[in-house]
Structures are given as C-alpha cells and as structure tokens.
C-alpha cells in the first residue's frame with residue numbers, strides 16, 4: 001500500500017529534469033523578476049486593458065459603456081440603446097464570476113446565453129452587485145463593463161459542452177512560450193476553467209495543433225461530453241493568436257503573462273483578458289515543462305518587433 | 320539577477336546561523352545560570368522558614384549561635400535575612416552557622432531569622448553525593464555490642480533495605496523484648512535517630528540526622544521533625560524513623576542536616592526557638608528571577624521578560640507560541656502546498672482549539688460552520704449586497720455563539736460553552752468563503768478547502784497545545800529569532816511543493 005502511495009509522487013529530480021516549473025519557482029524566479037507590481041492594475045482592470053489594447057492595435061470586444069457609481073445604474077438603458085446583444089461584467093472580476101451574457105434584448109426583456117429571460121430589475125440588481133464588489137477580489141468596489149458580444153466561431157462547437165472555449169497563451173519576454181485551449185464540459189458547468197473540470201488541450205506553439213488533452217490532470221483523447229477527437233483540433237489563425245499574445249508584452253510591460261484569446265466568427269481572434277500570474281496547469285495540458293521553455297527563450301534575441309518574435313518562435317521551435 | 324537572489328539566500332543563511340549560535344549560547348546560559356529547565360515544571364516548592372529565638376539575658380555578654388540550612392544542589396537558599404537589632408552578625412560559611420554577638424543586654428530578646436528555600440524535591444535521591452568518611456563505630460560495652468549485633472541480625476527478617484529493616488525492627492508493635500531493653504524508657508525522636516545511626520554505623524553505613532518541618536495548615540509554631548538520611552548507592556536516602564518508609568514526605572522541608580544543636584545561647588537563660596513554615600508555589604520562572612539575582616546576573620535578567628509581572632508574562636507566554644504556529648503555516652503552504660482559506664485562518668482556529676479543548680472545539684466549529692452555511696445559502700437567495708451580507712453572517716455567528724453558550728450553560732454541555740472562543744470574524748469569513756466556493760466550484764471543493772484548513776489547524780493545534788513546546792518557546796524566546804530567519808529563508812525556497820510532486824506526476828515518463 002505504501003508503495004502505491006509513494007508511487008503517486010514523482011521524484012523532484014525527475015521533475016527538474018523534465019523542466020517542470022513549480023509554484024514557488026514561478027513566484028520567485030519568474031514573476032518577481034519579470035513582472036513589476038505597479039503594472040498589475042493594467043491587466044486587473046478590464047477597462048484599462050481594453051483601452052491599452054486599442055492603442056496598440058490588439059483586437060478586443062468593443063466597449064459599449066461603463067458604470068462606476070450606483071446612481072449611474074439607471075443609465076443602463078441609455079447605454080445599451082441600439083444594441084441587441086452585449087455582455088455585462090465586472091471590470092476586476094476573475095474566473096468568469098459575474099459575467100452576464102445577453103444574446104437578445106428588446107423592450108426591456110433580456111435573454112441570456114442560456115435562453116433565460118430576465119427583467120430590467122434583475123439586470124439593475126446585477127449591476128448593483130458588480131459595483132458593490134460582489135464578484136471582485138476581496139470585495140473591493142468595482143465598476144461594470146458593458147461590451148460587445150463575441151460571436152464565437154463554430155469551429156470549436158463539437159469540442160465544448162455549452163460555454164465557449166478559449167486559447168491561453170503564455171508569453172515570456174514577449175515570446176509565446178506555451179499554449180493550450182480550454183474546453184468547457186458538463187462537469188465544469190460550461191465554464192472554461194480547468195480546476196472546475198474543463199478539458200485542457202495543449203497546443204503546438206508553432207502550429208496551433210493539438211498535442212494532448214487532460215481533464216483534472218488525467219490524459220484524455222476525446223471530449224468527455226461530445227466524444228469529439230481532441231487530436232483533430234487545429235486552431236485557425238494561429239499566427240494572429242500568437243501576435244496578440246506577443247503584443248501584450250509591449251502593451252503591459254509584463255515579462256510573464258497569460259493572454260486569453262477567443263475566436264470571433266467575423267472579426268477573428270480577440271483578446272478577452274490578460275493575466276499577470278497565469279497558472280501552471282498548462283504544463284500538464286502540454287505534457288511539457290515550462291522551465292525549460294523559459295530558459296530557452298532567455299537565449300532568444302531582444303529588440304525584435306512582436307511579429308518578428310512570433311516568426312522567430314514559429315521557426316525556431318519548429319525545428 | 321540570479322546572483323542577487325543567491326546572495327539574499329546567502330545572507331539569510333548567515334543570519335540564520337548566527338541566530339542559532341546566539342540562541343544556543345543564550346539557552347546554555349539560562350540553563351546554567353538561571354536554572355531554566357527544558358521540561359516544564361510549572362511549580363517549584365518555595366518554603367519560607369522563620370525561626371523565632373527568644374531568651375532572657377543573664378547580664379553577661381551575649382553570644383548566640385544558630386544553625387542555618389546549608390546550600391547544596393538540591394537545596395537552594397533564595398533569600399536569607401535576620402532581624403536582630405543590636406547584634407553583630409557573622410556567618411561561618413563552612414558550618415553554615417550564624418554567630419550573633421552583643422554586649423550586655425537587659426530586656427527579653429527576640430531574634431527572627433527567616434530563610435526562603437527552594438527545595439528541589441525532584442532531584443533528591445538522584446544527585447550523586449561524594450562518599451562521606453566511614454562512620455565511627457560506637458563504643459559499646461561488650462554486652463550492648465552483642466545485643467546490637469543480634470538486633471541487626473534479627474532485623475534482616477523485616478521488609479525493605481538495610482536501613483528500613485533496622486528502623487522497622489526497632490519500631491515493631493508490640494515492641495520486641497530485645498528492643499525494649501535496648502532503647503531508653505522514655506525515648507525521644509532524637510534517641511531513635513541516634514540508635515538507628517549507631518546500628519547503621521556498626522554495619523558500616525554512614526548516616527546523618529535531618530531536621531525539617533512538616534507543613535500543616537493552621538499551625539503556626541512547630542518543632543522540627545527528625546528523619547534520618549543514610550548514604551547508600553552513592554546517594555543520600557531519607558527515611559522516616561518510625562515507619563522506615565523511604566523518601567521525603569510531601570510538604571516536608573529539610574532545614575538542617577547533621578546533629579548539631581539548633582541553637583546555643585551564651586549569656587542568656589530560658590532560650591526557646593520556635594519555627595513557622597510557609598509554603599508557596601512559585602513558578603519556575605519567578606524562581607529563576609531570584610536565582611539570577613543570586614548569580615549576580617542582575618542587569619541581564621532585569622531586561623528579560625521574566626522580570627515582568629505575572630499577568631504580562633502570561634500574555635507573552637501566549638504570544639511567544641505564535642511564531643512557531645506561523646512557521647507551520649508557511650511550511651504547509653510553501654513546502655507541502657496545501658491551500659487553506661485565508662493565510663492565518665488555520666492558526667487562529669488552532670488557537671481557539673487550545674482554549675476550547677480539542678473535541679468540543681471541533682464539534683462546535685462544525686456546528687457553527689454547518690448552521691452558518693445553511694443560513695448563508697438562504698441569504699444568497701435574497702441577493703444582498705456584499706457588505707450587508709457578510710455583516711449579516713457575522714451577526715448570525717454571534718447569535719449562534721450566544722445561543723450555544725446559554726444552552727450549554729443550562730444543560731451543562733461544556734461542548735457548547737466553548738463556542739465563545741472562536742474568533743467571530745474568522746468564522747464569518749470561513750462561512751462566506753465556503754459558500755462562495757460551494758456555489759462556484761461545487762460542494763466538493765468547498766469541503767476540501769474547509770478540510771485543508773482544519774487539517775492545518777489540527778496539526779498546529781497539536782504542536783502549540785503541547786505543554787512542553789509551549790514551555791520551551793516561552794523560556795527560550797530567542798528561538799523566535801531562529802524561526803524568523805527560517806521563515807525568511809523559506810521565502811527563497813523555489814523547489815517543488817510536496818503536493819506538486821503528485822500533481823505533476825503525469826509529466827514524468829517512466
């Protein structure tokens with residue numbers, strides 16, 4: 001029994017050989033050294049992120065409006081007038097908390113992505129909740145962002161149960177280092193969060209092709225709900241995806257960041273949000289250690305433009 | 320960049336090393352000179368013995384000689400003073416007798432001698448003593464010697480060791496005929512001691528008389544009780560001269576050893592000496608204070624926390640366990656990799672458990688969190704705003720605590736009474752966090768978080784509730800400096816956490 005217990009642990013030596021980046025080392029060796037604290041607000045606030053992204057030419061869902069104070073909540077109808085579909089979310093939310101996706105709006109009747117009808121009063125209450133900090137970290141006062149709806153491309157339709165898959169790219173010193181796509185499952189409640197049970201599929205950084213899939217750390221070959229073959233995944237517009245990630249480096253100055261990108265059917269890849277301390281599960285989805293990748297990127301040349309960096313990675317890593 | 324961090328680690332290592340050296344020396348010093356122990360001996364017996372001497376001067380110059388307790392390892396004198404106005408006082412360190420001299424005096428004299436003793440009962444009978452000279456054989460006439468030998472022979476049938484056998488034989492009821500003629504008719508305890516001593520001397524066992532006091536409440540004046548000590552197996556063992564029982568009785572303090580007269584008065588008549596004894600339980604710490612003063616380390620000691628009033632010491636005692644608890648938290652999070660609710664929540668829970676007792680604390684915790692969660696779910700349906708909602712949870716927790724306490728008191732369930740010891744705000748946050756996690760990530764994850772936090776709390780509890788560890792952390796507070804540098808060094812630990820070895824297991828190919 002003990003043997004079985006111990007065999008469920010890997011030896012630190014083997015992990016080190018495999019170049020697995022661990023939490024302590026991520027915080028100490030990577031984040032401390034590459035991410036300055038004062039830059040965090042740039043990615044923690046979605047309004048700010050969106051503004052910067054527009055300046056640098058990164059595609060994001062258009063901003064419809066923003067509500068900062070309780071007394072402005074009643075303006076919501078003015079803000080959304082003329083729009084049939086939109087998304088209301090907290091500017092400083094995380095993990096998909098408080099995101100209200102409205103796919104149809106007419107005469108003060110709102111239809112959510114799941115087809116539920118809600119009233120103006122409920123939307124009003126939702127915005128109030130956002131402002132009061134219900135969905136933000138530590139319960140700080142927050143603002144509500146109203147942005148355009150992303151029309152998710154159908155390419156991933158077979159791969160996800162409800163919800164929307166996204167692509168996460170880890171960018172180190174401006175070079176795309178590792179990527180995966182996250183596919184919502186029944187277990188994850190239609191959300192693209194790995195710890196809730198979504199499928200993570202590692203992507204070849206040079207091509208956007210599936211490498212392997214995992215659910216809760218265990219390898220899988222098919223999407224558990226739809227049965228689709230995960231190995232068939234090939235993210236289209238891969239270079240464009242990488243360029244968004246690469247540009248995020250110039251945009252924020254963060255040496256280590258995670259970019260969450262979704263594919264809009266009409267407008268191509270769009271950046272949804274950035275993360276200054278992306279998690280380590282991406283290693284499991286890829287079956288590759290991140291530490292070795294980062295070490296390699298340390299030897300890459302500096303002073304390149306975002307496009308040059310992407311091309312450099314696509315060529316270099318392909319070998 | 321890497322160099323910089325390496326040097327941080329280097330500096331911290333040096334600091335850690337220095338702090339260990341410092342702590343090591345400091346601990347040595349405290350043990351050696353202040354008499355601190357590693358094991359908690361909460362209370363040590365401190366006795367105050369007062370001798371009241373009075374006599375009528377007869378017109379000649381006065382000379383009083385008084386025995387005082389001699390110092391030994393087992394027997395420390397913390398304070399000694401004498402009230403004798405008009406006398407010159409000298410102490411003979413060798414015999415430890417006090418010599419008081421005065422010119423002719425008229426009135427009835429009253430002299431008070433008071434000594435505060437620390438009688439280290441624990442070490443009695445364990446401290447090796449140097450071998451005394453072989454006892455002088457008594458000079459008896461032939462017949463008495465023969466009887467003595469016969470008594471020694473006959474005593475062999477009694478229980479116990481050589482000494483106990485003789486004592487028991489002499490005290491047999493009814494008295495053995497041979498003993499009857501051997502002992503004086505009106506035997507005093509002193510006669511007993513001397514007889515035993517003689518018999519032991521014939522056997523070649525050194526012995527000495529012991530004077531001491533048995534503490535009895537409401538009894539002010541005492542005459543000293545006698546016991547006998549025999550030197551056996553390299554230690555002095557004490558025996559009751561009537562029962563032969565070995566060991567010092569409880570509440571007995573030794574005042575003097577050897578048979579010297581307690582008091583000699585020249586130039587006075589009708590001298591009496593009366594003793595009163597007071598026993599106080601002093602904590603080892605406050606004792607250390609006295610000892611430190613004896614050891615001439617006053618200045619050092621005056622700045623240490625043991626010189627504070629007891630109430631402050633108790634607060635500090637509680638505080639000084641915190642760093643260790645914090646170290647455990649750091650280890651659990653950064654080395655083991657357990658995620659808990661809030662960084663210090665487990666520590667605060669552990670503290671609460673110490674006050675409530677383990678099982679009743681756990682039960683109470685489960686009750687508060689369980690009921691709290693149920694109510695919180697109902698609250699979440701009301702869609703209250705954040706601050707009012709968490710405030711409601713706080714109030715609910717308070718009401719539950721009140722309820723439990725009242726119920727507990729009425730029905731004498733101690734379990735419920737312990738509710739008050741849980742930190743209210745922490746409980747409210749646990750409920751709030753758990754319910755949010757429950758809603759977002761499911762009951763399993765919420766349960767996991769609570770269990771993790773409790774697990775760390777329980778481990779912390781077992782460490783901080785140990786009397787032994789608490790004592791060490793308080794008595795040797797310099798260890799906290801060591802802990803500080805360990806924690807700082809852990810801040811540079813970039814290796815794998817224990818649970819990551821499991822998490823990333825799928826990534827290593829066999």
Ligand SMILES: Nc1ncnc2c1ncn2[C@@H]1O[C@H](COP(=O)(O)OP(=O)(O)O)[C@@H](O)[C@H]1O
Pocket residue numbers: 061087089093094095096097099101147148149150151163164166192260272273
């Ligand atoms: N503009 C949008 N259009 C459609 N869906 C969106 C939009 N914004 C967010 N979402 C949905 O909400 C989820 C979480 O949004 P995101 O901006 O990443 O917030 P968070 O910081 O909380 O993760 C996305 O994965 C997506 O499914």
Ligand SMILES: [Mg+2]
Pocket residue numbers: 094095096260273
């Ligand atoms: Mg997101």
